[in-house]
Amino acid sequence: xxxxxxxxxxxxxxxxxxxxxxxxxxxxxxxxxxxxxxxxxxxxxxxxxxxxxxxxxxxxxxxxxxxxxxxxxxxxxxxxxxxxxxxxxxxxxxxxxxxxxxxxxxxxxxxxxxxxxxxxxxxxxxxxxxxxxxxxxxxxxxxxxxxxxxxxxxxxx
Amino acid sequence: xxxxxxxxxxxxxxxxxxxxxxxxxxxxxxxxxxxxxxxxxxxxxxxxxxxxxxxxxxxxxxxxxxxxxxxxxxxxxxxxxxxxxxxxxxxxxxxxxxxxxxxxxxxxxxxxxxxxxxxxxxxxxxxxxxxxxxxxxxxxxxxxxxxxxxxxxxxxxxxxxxxxxxxxxxxxxxxxxxxxxxxxxxxxxxxxxxxxxxxxxxxxxxxxxxxxxxxxxxxxxxxxxxxxxxxxxxxxxxxxxxxxxxxxxxxxxxxxxxxxxxxxxxxxxxxxxxxxxxxxxxxxxxxxxxxxxxxxxxxxxxxxxxxxxxxxxxxxxxxxxxxxxxxxxxxxxxxxxxxxxxxxxxxxxxxxxxxxxxxxxxxxxxxxxxxxxxxxxxxxxxxxxxxxxxxxxxxxxxxxxxxxxxxxxxxxxxxxxxxxxxxxxxxxxxxxxxxxxxxxxxxxxxxxxxxxxxxxxxxxxxxxxxxxxxxxxxxxxxxxxxxxxxxxxxxxxxxxxxxxxxxxxxxxxxxxxxxxxxxxxxxxxxxxxxxxxxxxxxxxxxxxxxxxxxxxxxxxxxxxxxxxxxxxxxxxxxxxxxxxxxxxxxxxxxxxxxxxxxxxxxxxxxxxxxxxxxxxxxxxxxxx
Ligand code: SF4
Ligand code: SF4
Ligand code: SF4
Ligand code: FES
Ligand code: FES
Numbered sequence: 001x002x003x004x005x006x007x008x009x010x011x012x013x014x015x016x017x018x019x020x021x022x023x024x025x026x027x028x029x030x031x032x033x034x035x036x037x038x039x040x041x042x043x044x045x046x047x048x049x050x051x052x053x054x055x056x057x058x059x060x061x062x063x064x065x066x067x068x069x070x071x072x073x074x075x076x077x078x079x080x081x082x083x084x085x086x087x088x089x090x091x092x093x094x095x096x097x098x099x100x101x102x103x104x105x106x107x108x109x110x111x112x113x114x115x116x117x118x119x120x121x122x123x124x125x126x127x128x129x130x131x132x133x134x135x136x137x138x139x140x141x142x143x144x145x146x147x148x149x150x151x152x153x154x155x156x157x
Numbered sequence: 158x159x160x161x162x163x164x165x166x167x168x169x170x171x172x173x174x175x176x177x178x179x180x181x182x183x184x185x186x187x188x189x190x191x192x193x194x195x196x197x198x199x200x201x202x203x204x205x206x207x208x209x210x211x212x213x214x215x216x217x218x219x220x221x222x223x224x225x226x227x228x229x230x231x232x233x234x235x236x237x238x239x240x241x242x243x244x245x246x247x248x249x250x251x252x253x254x255x256x257x258x259x260x261x262x263x264x265x266x267x268x269x270x271x272x273x274x275x276x277x278x279x280x281x282x283x284x285x286x287x288x289x290x291x292x293x294x295x296x297x298x299x300x301x302x303x304x305x306x307x308x309x310x311x312x313x314x315x316x317x318x319x320x321x322x323x324x325x326x327x328x329x330x331x332x333x334x335x336x337x338x339x340x341x342x343x344x345x346x347x348x349x350x351x352x353x354x355x356x357x358x359x360x361x362x363x364x365x366x367x368x369x370x371x372x373x374x375x376x377x378x379x380x381x382x383x384x385x386x387x388x389x390x391x392x393x394x395x396x397x398x399x400x401x402x403x404x405x406x407x408x409x410x411x412x413x414x415x416x417x418x419x420x421x422x423x424x425x426x427x428x429x430x431x432x433x434x435x436x437x438x439x440x441x442x443x444x445x446x447x448x449x450x451x452x453x454x455x456x457x458x459x460x461x462x463x464x465x466x467x468x469x470x471x472x473x474x475x476x477x478x479x480x481x482x483x484x485x486x487x488x489x490x491x492x493x494x495x496x497x498x499x500x501x502x503x504x505x506x507x508x509x510x511x512x513x514x515x516x517x518x519x520x521x522x523x524x525x526x527x528x529x530x531x532x533x534x535x536x537x538x539x540x541x542x543x544x545x546x547x548x549x550x551x552x553x554x555x556x557x558x559x560x561x562x563x564x565x566x567x568x569x570x571x572x573x574x575x576x577x578x579x580x581x582x583x584x585x586x587x588x589x590x591x592x593x594x595x596x597x598x599x600x601x602x603x604x605x606x607x608x609x610x611x612x613x614x615x616x617x618x619x620x621x622x623x624x625x626x627x628x629x630x631x632x633x634x635x636x637x638x639x640x641x642x643x644x645x646x647x648x649x650x651x652x653x654x655x656x657x658x659x660x661x662x663x664x665x666x667x668x669x670x671x672x673x674x675x676x677x678x679x680x681x682x683x684x685x686x687x688x689x690x691x692x693x694x695x696x697x698x699x700x701x702x703x704x705x706x707x708x709x710x711x712x713x714x715x716x717x718x719x720x721x722x723x724x725x726x727x728x729x730x731x732x733x734x735x736x737x738x739x740x741x742x743x744x745x746x747x748x749x750x751x752x753x754x755x756x757x758x759x760x761x762x763x764x765x766x767x768x769x770x771x772x773x774x775x776x777x778x779x780x781x
Contacts (some may be wrong), residue, residue, distance in 0.1 A: 044364055047779055056349025057780065058373075065354040072366065136206040 001044055006075045010048055012037075017052040024055050027063060031070060041069045076118035078156050081135040084121040087128035092145075096132050099146035101128070103153055117153070170365075190256040204246035204257055205233055215259055216268065216297055219335035220247040221384050221703065222719045225344055227336050232297065234267050235259045243267055269301045277308035279387075280315070286388045287578075291716060294333060307369055316361070321369035323555050324377035324393055324548040324712075327551035329361055332389040337550035338362060341353070345705065347679040348498065350375045362389075364489035365780055374501045376678065378494035378703045379548030379572075379712015385450075392548045392713055395569040396579050402540040403446040403570075410540045411528075412442055413520050413599075415453040416610035417546035417708040418573040420729040423716040424722075425577030426587045433733045436592025442544075443593070445583045453543070454606025455599040456520035457618070458742035459751070460491060461606070463646030463769055464513045464615075465623045465742075466760035468698055469662075477664050484508045486673070486696040489615050491515040493553035494703025494712075495772065498678045503685050504775040509699075512770040516609065517543045517550055518559050520599075521566030522768040529756040536562060542569045544576050546610070546711030549703065558771050572713025598747060604734035605742045611727040612676035612707035613642035613649065616700040620653060621741045623670075627655055627662045643731070645706060645724065647680040648673065672698040677705040717735055 001009075016033050020026040030049055034041050034087055037127045041049075050057040082088075082097055102108060104117050111118040127133035130142035134149070141152055185200040185337075191213060198207040203226075208215050219230035228248035235246045238256035243264060246257075258264065276298065283289045291346060316329040334353065339362060342351045350373055354363045364373045382390040402408045423432040432642045442450045468487050474480040490511045499506065514522070521543070525536040534644060543550060550570035553559065559566050571579075580587055594600055605618035617639045624632045632639060632653070641651040652671040675684045687693050704710045706723035709730065739745055756765045 045781070046365075051778075056343060056352070056365075058349055058352040058354075059343070061363075061365050062352040062354045064355045068356075127676075 001042070006063045009042075009045060013045060013048045014052065017049070018150060022053050024053050024059075027053060027055075031060070031064065035070055038074075039077065040074050042074075043072065046072070053142060074115070076116055078116060078136055079118045079120065080121045080153070081122040082108075083123070083127070083131065083135075085124035085128075087124070088118065088131035088133055092130035093132040095146050096134070096144050096149050099149055100153065103150045116156070167215060169633050184425075186232060186763050187251055187255055189251060189442075190254075192257070192259055193465060198251060201250050204235055204237075204244070204249045204251060204255075207251060208246065208259060209259075211261055213295060215246050216300060218245055218293055218297065218333065218386055219337060221337050221340075223345060223384065224337060224340040227340060230271070230333070230335050232268055232271050234264055234271075236261050236264055239660065265301070269303070269309075272298055272301055272303055273307040275304065275333050276310065279333070280311050280313070281388075281637055286331070287391055287394075288388035292388065293486070306780070319370055320393070321371035322375060322377065322393065323371070323381060323552040325370055325375065325382060326391050326393050327370060328391070329363075330389075331387050332362055333387055334360060334362065335386060335679065336362070337384045337386065338390060341381045341384045345679060346376075346378060346380055346677060346703075347682050348374065348376055348378070351381065368780065374776075374778055376494045376497040376501070376551035376703060377552040377712075380704060380710075382548065382712055382713065383710075383716055383718045386666060392572050392575065393551055394575050395551070395571060396575050399540075399542055399569055399571065399579070402542075407538055408540050409448050409534050409538055410446070410542065411449045411451060411524055412447045412542040412544055412571075413451045413453045413517070414438060414442070415517070415546060415708065416457075416546040416607045417711060417714065417726065418544050418576060420610060420709060420726045420733075421546065421714050422573050422577055424587060425524065425574065428588055429725070430722045431458075431729045432588075433729045434587060436594070437587050437590040439595060440590045440593045441580050441583070441585050441587055444585060444590075447542070449596045450659060451520065451524075452595040452602045452606070453516050453520060453545075453598045454602030454609070455745070455747060456516040456523065457491075457606030457609045458603050458745045458748050459519050459523075459769065460513055460516045461615075461618050461622050461742035462748060462752075462760045463519075463765060464489065465619050466624065467511055467513065468619070468623060469626070470761060472665065472668075472697065476668075482569075486671075486693055486699045487511050489698075489700045490771075491609070491615060492549070492701060492703045492708075493547070494549040495678065495701045497549065497552070497745075497776070498681060498703060499685070500774050500776040501778050502682070504777050506685065506688065507773045508777065509688070512766075512772065512775060514559070514769055514771045515550075515553065516606070517545060517570070518553065518566055518767045518771070521554070521559070521560045523751070523755075524560035525564050526768060527751065536564050539564075541567045542571055543567050544571050544573070546573055546708045546714045547704070548572060548712040550713075557669070561768050561771075573711075573715060574713060577715070599642050600748070601739070601745060601747055603745045604737040604740035604741050606745075607734045608730060608736065610708045610730045611643070612645065612702050613618075613674045614707065615702075616672055616674050616698065616729075617642040618742060619698065619700075620670075620672075622743045624653060624655070625741065625743065627665055629659050630657075631741075636735070638731075638735075642674060643727075645720065645727075648675045648683060650674070671696045672700070674700045676702040676707050678703050 016030050020029055034045055046060040047057045050060045104112055106112055108119045127142050132144045133142045186197050187200050188197055205215055215233050218232045219227045226248050228245045233246045234243035236258040237244045283295055314330050319327040339351045343349050351362050402410050419435045420433050423434045424430055439450050471483050475483045488509045490513050521541045524541050529536040554567035554570050608614035621632050650673045652669045655665045655668045658666050675681050709726040710723045
């Protein structure tokens with residue numbers, strides 16, 4: 001990371017911390033803000049948050065790894081999360097998975113070369129009656145078919 | 158102050174110490190029933206404490222006397238009548254009349270199942286494990302009659318062993334996730350290297366970004382090792398290399414022994430804490446095959462000469478020459494855990510540290526120069542081993558700065574536990590051995606060196622010498638025992654008035670020499686914050702030890718540890734000290750000899766600067 005990038009990030013995090021207050025109970029909203037903006041919470045960002053809240057970097061790391069939706073490395077701009085729980089499974093999640101993998105030419109857990117898509121499985125998100133279901137960033141897609149899923153991916157700009 | 162603590166650990170997680178007697182006085186007593194019998198207990202104590210103080214056994218795993226309550230292992234569950242579920246007794250404060258059952262069928266079954274579950278994920282076998290016979294998990298398995306793996310037993314490693322650190326090795330396949338190490342590192346030591354990460358069955362204890370321990374801000378204090386109930390944490394053991402050197406006739410293998418291991422090594426052989434084994438240990442070391450057995454207290458005396466002189470020089474430069482670049486108070490530098498702590502957390506304040514090496518390293522430098530010359534031995538063939546209560550010493554002897562003799566000044570740092578293992582391997586039963594003395598020329602040491610082992614010891618030793626150098630009189634304390642320096646309070650402060658000083662020290666006439674003693678890096682942190690706020694401007698000398706209790710509570714000492722055990726060890730040291738004839742560093746005849754023959758330009762002179770002093774590294778706390 002360049003020094004200028006670092007100081008920009010520091011300034012940004014200082015701003016966020018000022019807004020929420022520098023106590024440890026504000027850790028989660030602060031992390032969410034960083035996540036929303038950057039898509040991940042980098043090593044340096046975690047250490048800056050720790051410094052400003054006067055806690056240890058490893059405590060921040062503990063929180064970040066606890067939550068499945070938080071990440072420490074830069075990944076795809078679109079994070080595709082396909083439900084792997086039983087209702088969606090029975091509704092045909094496997095076919096969707098294969099179609100998406102073929103379309104993007106990556107496996108689950110991987111990110112495309114152009115950093116556009118990351119593929120992940122998640123557990124039930126309460127859309128069981130409308131499975132198979134997936135989540136792309138904040139949007140839920142239901143009643144998927146392989147064709148529909150690929151169509152949705154193609155529409156991601 | 159309070160707000161600060163709040164930020165670190167939620168109040169609910171901090172250890173609440175309730176003064177039982179005072180509660181009793183104001184009548185806050187609760188009557189409870191345990192296993193059908195009536196007991197009176199102070200309001201607010203936990204079920205666990207109430208049972209223990211009445212001789213009722215409840216097993217624990219995540220509970221540790223030095224740490225805040227976690228309540229995560231659930232092995233301590235008991236039945237509280239009227240409650241639907243079993244309650245963790247370590248985390249249940251008694252506030253009203255309750256009926257408790259500590260070993261009902263439900264309780265016994267639950268405990269057994271908890272163990273079965275723990276063991277199902279516990280990789281490895283006890284007979285290839287260094288905690289065999291001193292493992293809390295193993296003990297519990299025996300206590301609850303575990304004779305098969307109800308839920309299976311993991312057959313393959315899930316993690317790789319982290320051997321990156323010179324001091325601490327982490328084998329997370331042996332971890333039971335009790336978080337004692339986490340609480341030790343974050344709350345007790347306030348270093349903050351370890352934390353539970355991930356979630357559910359993927360939970361594991363890890364460092365920041367899962368980095369190797371050598372790459373994070375670990376200060377190598379080993380306190381986490383001492384509190385780990387299993388073999389997940391251990392010190393980096395050099396005994397194989399040491400055996401090899403002993404078995405090689407070309408090598409002249411020297412061991413120096415620090416004061417604290419002597420006061421504790423008996424525990425490894427089944428003795429209760431508080432037995433000094435100095436003489437027996439010397440015999441054992443010779444029988445093992447060390448060519449020379451020296452006393453680290455000798456170089457502790459040397460440290461006092463150097464560090465005391467350094468302090469007087471700083472005072473002179475500050476008070477007489479009005480040199481504002483001189484930093485006071487002077488901080489001690491003999492605890493390598495503390496050194497790494499300040500290098501990481503307060504890199505702007507390194508000038509406050511004494512430049513003296515620790516006694517271990519001073520000795521090494523002397524052995525591979527003066528001693529080698531005196532006995533005409535090629536220093537390349539000298540192997541120097543240091544028996545220390547400390548895991549940070551392993552890191553210290555590997556610092557690149559520690560090669561002023563032209564060789565690695567100290568080749569290996571060995572802990573008390575590892576030494577005990579070597580003694581056992583040699584077929585010796587330490588407590589039964591005859592006593593013998595240290596070897597010359599560094600055999601004799603003053604008691605001042607001995608008390609280095611307990612918090613406050615360095616200060617006491619230094620004051621005895623500095624006061625006498627300046628005034629020509631003994632310190633004005635009965636039997637030379639400077640009681641204010643003793644005891645386990647986190648931060649102690651006191652002062653001593655310098656009057657009727659010798660003419661050459663006239664600038665110190667009437668000076669109130671003010672000093673502070675702190676142990677455990679959490680207390681060191683408080684002292685540093687005081688320094689930063691300018692509250693220490695009129696102080697002169699600060700002693701810091703990284704480990705709670707000082708070296709007697711070091712990370713290489715026998716397991717288990719508790720406030721009671723540390724107190725016993727310290728008592729053993731002070732008792733032994735009283736029996737010594739020389740109790741002031743500057744009166745040690747060997748010290749006089751070495752300044753006459755070798756360090757000819759005196760304490761803090763040219764030669765000693767080259768060999769006995771060092772510099773520090775600005776590490777900072779960012780991790781790349
Ligand atoms: S850690 Fe304890 S239970 Fe586990 S293998 Fe070692 S001795 Fe046995
Ligand atoms: S050795 Fe000390 S600093 Fe390092 S992880 Fe253990 S407790 Fe923390
Ligand atoms: S490493 Fe040891 S102390 Fe830390 S959680 Fe695991 S078993 Fe407990
Ligand atoms: S099972 Fe897929 S959303 Fe519930
Ligand atoms: S000892 Fe009480 S929950 Fe672990």
